[in-house]
Amino acid sequence: MSFSTLGLSQPLLQAIEDQGYSKPTDIQEKAIPVVLQGKDLMAAAATGTGKTASFVLPLLELFTSELQYQVRAKRIRALILVPTRELALQVQGNIELYAKHTPITSLAMLGGLDMDAQKEQLIEGVDILVATPGRLLDMLHRRALHLDELEVLVLDEADRMLDMGFIADINKIIERCPAERQNLFFSATLSDEVRDLVKTSIFHAVELSLSADTSSKSSIEQWLITVDKDTKSTLLSHLIKHNDWQQGLIFVRTKHGVAKLANQLQKRGIEAEAIHSDKSQAVRSQMLADFKAGDIQFLVATDIASRGIDIDDLARVINYDLPNDANDYIHRIGRTGRAGNSGEAVSLVSRDDFKSLCAIESRLGHIITRNDLEDFKPRKEVPISILDYVPKNQRSEIIKPQNETQKSKTQNKKTAVNRNQNSTKAAEKSNISASKKPANSLWGSKKTIWDK
Numbered sequence: 001m002s003f004s005t006l007g008l009s010q011p012l013l014q015a016i017e018d019q020g021y022s023k024p025t026d027i028q029e030k031a032i033p034v035v036l037q038g039k040d041l042m043a044a045a046a047t048g049t050g051k052t053a054s055f056v057l058p059l060l061e062l063f064t065s066e067l068q069y070q071v072r073a074k075r076i077r078a079l080i081l082v083p084t085r086e087l088a089l090q091v092q093g094n095i096e097l098y099a100k101h102t103p104i105t106s107l108a109m110l111g112g113l114d115m116d117a118q119k120e121q122l123i124e125g126v127d128i129l130v131a132t133p134g135r136l137l138d139m140l141h142r143r144a145l146h147l148d149e150l151e152v153l154v155l156d157e158a159d160r161m162l163d164m165g166f167i168a169d170i171n172k173i174i175e176r177c178p179a180e181r182q183n184l185f186f187s188a189t190l191s192d193e194v195r196d197l198v199k200t201s202i203f204h205a206v207e208l209s210l211s212a213d214t215s216s217k218s219s220i221e222q223w224l225i226t227v228d229k230d231t232k233s234t235l236l237s238h239l240i241k242h243n244d245w246q247q248g249l250i251f252v253r254t255k256h257g258v259a260k261l262a263n264q265l266q267k268r269g270i271e272a273e274a275i276h277s278d279k280s281q282a283v284r285s286q287m288l289a290d291f292k293a294g295d296i297q298f299l300v301a302t303d304i305a306s307r308g309i310d311i312d313d314l315a316r317v318i319n320y321d322l323p324n325d326a327n328d329y330i331h332r333i334g335r336t337g338r339a340g341n342s343g344e345a346v347s348l349v350s351r352d353d354f355k356s357l358c359a360i361e362s363r364l365g366h367i368i369t370r371n372d373l374e375d376f377k378p379r380k381e382v383p384i385s386i387l388d389y390v391p392k393n394q395r396s397e398i399i400k401p402q403n404e405t406q407k408s409k410t411q412n413k414k415t416a417v418n419r420n421q422n423s424t425k426a427a428e429k430s431n432i433s434a435s436k437k438p439a440n441s442l443w444g445s446k447k448t449i450w451d452k
């Protein structure tokens with residue numbers, strides 16, 4: 001299969017060739033025709049498999065085939081919502097690359113950038129807007145932008161956009177969109193809960209699910225090392241020096257922890273910088289650019305860098321601590337092993353990470369290899385995980401367990417009972433939400449299945 005057989009025209013084929021892509025990835029092959037047909041789509045495919053081009057290329061094709069269309073001032077044709085500023089800039093950068101032989105215009109709208117310049121660009125006319133929800137709502141309230149002529153709405157990292165942190169903003173944005181529009185949802189982790197939720201208001205969406213789990217992504221070699229919390233930083237410095245690691249993206253749960261670790265590494269002569277949301281956007285952008293260019297060896301980051309960020313051939317991801325949410329682990333490690341490359345994901349696990357470890361290994365459906373070091377043997381031992389672990393706060397909400405094929409029959413029997421009870425409850429809740437929702441909201445009622 002080639003890009004030309006997917007129905008893309010010459011200006012786009014030229015841009016694809018300029019990028020050096022020889023053939024479409026699986027998700028591109030399946031998603032592009034669906035988007036070109038104007039259908040709603042919910043698509044899950046592993047990290048680094050080219051989901052961005054799966055929605056950007058057909059959007060550009062649809063818009064270039066109607067060149068007589070003139071976008072009005074303060075109106076846009078497509079809106080792509082993303083969870084972080086870095087991802088907004090990256091996706092818009094991708095659009096520019098793919099659209100370079102077409103007249104289609106795009107803009108990234110995010111906090112931390114000059115508002116006046118963005119307003120002016122909107123007046124001149126923008127076809128595709130990539131935005132974070134906060135800044136977008138601000139612009140809508142200032143009447144600098146109207147969504148009444150919107151044709152396509154894309155939620156990239158859709159499960160993140162629909163979780164508790166964003167859902168209220170997303171609903172406010174959707175209320176301002178025309179009811180008649182094309183909806184596209186993309187993520188590496190689209191759980192059954194998210195799919196069910198989407199289906200309560202978007203009917204007839206085509207569903208694609210391509211090796212959605214990183215558990216099936218063999219290009220990333222995962223291993224962990226158990227250690228006491230207070231010796232993690234010494235262990236990390238040892239690993240970097242002893243193994244002569246030249247590069248790594250290091251995730252830490254809190255901003256404070258990020259700053260502290262970067263400091264400790266620097267003091268030990270390791271070139272490291274800290275990136276988190278308290279830094280100015282200019283500094284954040286510069287840091288990421290320097291890291292991508294190889295000018296920073298180790299970037300210590302919060303989860304602002306865990307979703308969607310594409311770093312060419314990143315050698316390894318290091319989890320200095322484990323994220324609470326198993327999906328975040330999948331996104332974090334997915335920063336390596338992209339576009340057919342291989343990579344390594346290393347986690348430093350102490351006793352207080354144990355619950356997260358159980359959730360992650362249950363999600364993956366297998367135990368992660370332990371490469372413990374005698375010199376760093378923890379005083380507080382980390383037990384071996386129980387693979388059907390469900391975090392306490394999710395116990396009543398789970399509809400289907402992940403990776404059930406890999407669990408033992410007994411475990412399956414146990415969870416199946418819960419699943420049946422819970423899916424009935426969730427279905428009831430979804431129906432209530434659907435029946436209460438206002439005319440044009442994705443989930444009009446604030447009662448979602450995430451409500452506790």
Ligand SMILES: Nc1ncnc2c1ncn2[C@@H]1O[C@H](COP(=O)(O)OP(=O)(O)OP(=O)(O)O)[C@@H](O)[C@H]1O
Nearest residue numbers: 021023024025047048049050051052188308310339
């Ligand atoms: N057809 C292709 N052939 C080769 N490389 C490609 C192709 N399509 C995209 N890529 C490259 O693959 C990399 C990953 O793409 P992209 O960021 O879209 O992945 P993703 O699936 O959105 O990942 P994530 O889930 O982490 O957001 C990018 O560097 C992109 O340039």
Ligand SMILES: [Mg+2]
Nearest residue numbers: 051052156308
């Ligand atoms: Mg992506």
